Amino acid sequence: MGNTAANGHISDECKRHFKAIQDTQDILSGKWKMLIMGILGSGKRRYLELQRLVDGIGPKMLSKELQELEINGLVSRTEMATKPLTVEYALTEYGKSLKPILDDMAEWGKNHRDRVIKDMTSLK
Secondary structure (H helix, E strand, O other): OOOEOOOOOEOHHHHHHHHHHHHHHHHHOOOOHHHHHHHHOOOOEEHHHHHHHOOOOOHHHHHHHHHHHHHOOOEEEEEEOOOOOEEEEEEOHHHHOOHHHHHHHHHHHHHHHHHHHHHHHHHO
16 A cells, blocks of 8 residues: 655545545444454354353343344344244354454454553563
């Protein structure tokens, strides 16, 4: 990606790059979506399993986040023929395309946590 033109204006290529970042952020925004996708990256989950694994999320918010992920084609919803009704969620093939990004984020997060803990202990 080129930085800026000679006259100081941002190139069209940079603008497209920034727009792509914004589009990704819009789709994955919120406190819970990336965590939900990370959990689903390890396999299919029932609604109540997700609610248990996503610490702190309420049922209405979980439903909203799952619905938005489904609308964007990242998550599939399957109603099981059980009584009571059981719903299972999974990453779609398209949703799985985000797995390397989520894995990189997890690795960065682990490294950052280790760094912060190391910095805190060195201050004592």
